Structures are given as structure tokens and as C-alpha cells.
Amino acid sequence: MLKVTILGCGSSAGVPQIGGADGFGDWGACDPHEVRNRRTRSSIVIEGAGGRLLIDTSPDMRTQMLACGVGSVDGVLYTHPHADHVAGFDDIRILNRIAQKPLPTYGTAHTLGELEARFDYAFKPWKPPYFFRPVLLPQIVTPGETLVAAGVPIQVFEQDHQVMLTLGLRSGGFGYSTDVVRLNEAAFAALEGVDTWVVGCFQRSAHPVHANIDLVLSWVERLKPRRTVLTHMGTDLDWAWMKRNLPPHVEPAQDGLVLEIAA
Numbered sequence: 001m002l003k004v005t006i007l008g009c010g011s012s013a014g015v016p017q018i019g020g021a022d023g024f025g026d027w028g029a030c031d032p033h034e035v036r037n038r039r040t041r042s043s044i045v046i047e048g049a050g051g052r053l054l055i056d057t058s059p060d061m062r063t064q065m066l067a068c069g070v071g072s073v074d075g076v077l078y079t080h081p082h083a084d085h086v087a088g089f090d091d092i093r094i095l096n097r098i099a100q101k102p103l104p105t106y107g108t109a110h111t112l113g114e115l116e117a118r119f120d121y122a123f124k125p126w127k128p129p130y131f132f133r134p135v136l137l138p139q140i141v142t143p144g145e146t147l148v149a150a151g152v153p154i155q156v157f158e159q160d161h162q163v164m165l166t167l168g169l170r171s172g173g174f175g176y177s178t179d180v181v182r183l184n185e186a187a188f189a190a191l192e193g194v195d196t197w198v199v200g201c202f203q204r205s206a207h208p209v210h211a212n213i214d215l216v217l218s219w220v221e222r223l224k225p226r227r228t229v230l231t232h233m234g235t236d237l238d239w240a241w242m243k244r245n246l247p248p249h250v251e252p253a254q255d256g257l258v259l260e261i262a263a
Contacts, residue, residue, distance in 0.1 A: 002174050002261045003047040007064035009253035010039030011202055011234040012084035028235025036239045036254040041084045042178050042232045045070050046171060048263055051151020053077055055176065061088030068256050072098045075150025078107035079178055080166040081114035089119055092134035102126050102135040106149050108167065112138045144186060157190040159183060162209040170194065172263035178232050181209050183219065196261045197225040200232035220250060229253045
């Protein structure tokens with residue numbers, strides 16, 4: 001059995017965004033009185049029998065992990081190097097201290113290269129026994145590869161985010177596809193037969209770099225997962241509107257949602 005915790009399900013600016021008429025947030029079409037509309041930046045944790053894998057380190061990582069009761073991880077996988085997916089990077093230092101070891105960190109050569117350029121100190125050799133900085137063990141992965149990452153068996157596949165390629169992943173009956181606007185045939189093949197699919201959906205109308213409602217629903221019609229959960233949602237996607245208008249097998253995520261899926 002896999003346990004997947006949605007640490008955050010918001011878009012790059014979160015919901016609400018900074019601003020608003022009163023300075024307390026721009027909610028867009030989202031009802032500020034609906035707690036499930038309050039979304040931090042997108043990230044998940046996958047936990048299996050062999051370990052716990054963190055997917056991305058959002059700017060909200062510290063508060064997310066505290067809110068969700070995630071006290072440790074065995075490794076980190078990065079889907080891509082955009083700031084809303086990596087800016088919590090320095091909090092890996094505390095995860096190092098808890099694990100008492102450098103953490104294996106998975107990503108494409110491009111993503112790990114970007115991280116090293118921004119956070120070069122984390123890629124330097126560790127001098128035991130203390131962790132005054134994050135310490136990583138970089139592990140390059142290639143789309144199409146199947147591996148065991150921090151004890152979790154996964155297959156990674158390529159996704160088109162228009163401005164760059166991102167990694168999607170499949171583990172048993174679970175699939176995760178954030179920050180994507182086009183899926184190729186290899187991605188559809190990797191997701192074939194998926195039971196529960198968490199997929200990025202930014203807004204109702206078409207967007208140049210993110211999937212929208214209609215596009216996601218067309219993918220769902222092709223893949224036919226038992227359960228589809230939307231993530232990376234912006235201020236256009238109100239919780240109540242989605243519950244009224246989406247098919248019963250498609251639902252919005254909320255921060256802290258826990259999914260259990262057959263491994």
C-alpha cells in the first residue's frame with residue numbers, strides 16, 4: 001500500500017495570492033471563507049514499505065510538513081527546477097539532521113545542474129558529523145527509467161511544460177503529473193491502467209504552459225483512472241464550483257489530503 005500526502009496543491013503564487021483590495025490576499029474566483037481554497041505550493045510525499053520520498057521542496061515546505069505530520073523523509077525527487085518547486089531547498093538541512101546522513105536527491109541532469117548552480121554548497125562533500133547546510137547525494141534519472149528512489153519503486157516519464165520538460169512519475173497504482181500542458185505517447189503508456197492520478201490543472205480557460213479543466217478531462221477520458229485529483233490549482237478554481245461541475249470521479253485536491261493506493 002502506498003500513502004500519498006498532498007502537502008500543497010496550489011499554483012506558483014499560491015491561493016490566495018499576495019495583494020487583494022484589503023491587502024489580505026487576492027482570491028480571484030475562490031471563496032475566501034472555504035478553507036479548502038487556501039492552497040500552498042504544490043508538493044507531495046509518497047510513503048511505501050521501503051521508505052518515504054518527498055517530491056519537490058516548495059517555498060512552503062516547512063509549514064506543510066509540520067501541518068501534515070511528516071517528520072522525516074528518505075530522499076527527494078525534483079520534477080523540474082522552477083522556484084515554486086525548489087525554493088524550500090534549505091530546509092533539507094533539517095531533514096539531513098533527522099536522518100543523520102546526506103539525502104539521495106533525484107532529478108534529470110538539467111534539473112540537478114540548475115540546483116547545483118543555485119545551491120552549490122549543498123553539493124560539496126560532507127564533513128561529519130554535523131549538518132550546517134543541506135547535503136545531497138545527486139542521482140541523475142532519465143525519462144523512461146524505472147528505479148527505486150528512497151525505497152519507493154517509481155517509473156519517471158517526460159512531460160511538456162512548454163518552457164521546459166518536467167518529470168511525471170508512476171508508482172504502482174499511483175501517478176503524479178504536475179506542471180504539464182502536453183503528454184506524449186510514452187507518458188500515456190506509463191500511465192496506462194493507473195488507479196489514482198494526481199494531475200496539474202491551473203484554471204478553467206486554456207493556458208500556454210499548464211493544463212486546464214477541459215484538457216485534463218480529455219486525458220481522463222483516455223486513461224480512465226478510477227480517481228483523478230487536481231493539483232497546482234490557481235485562483236480561478238473555486239472548491240465549490242469544482243464539486244458542482246466536475247464528474248464524480250474527478251475532484252480537487254486540498255492541502256493535507258491523504259490518498260491510499262495499492263502499490
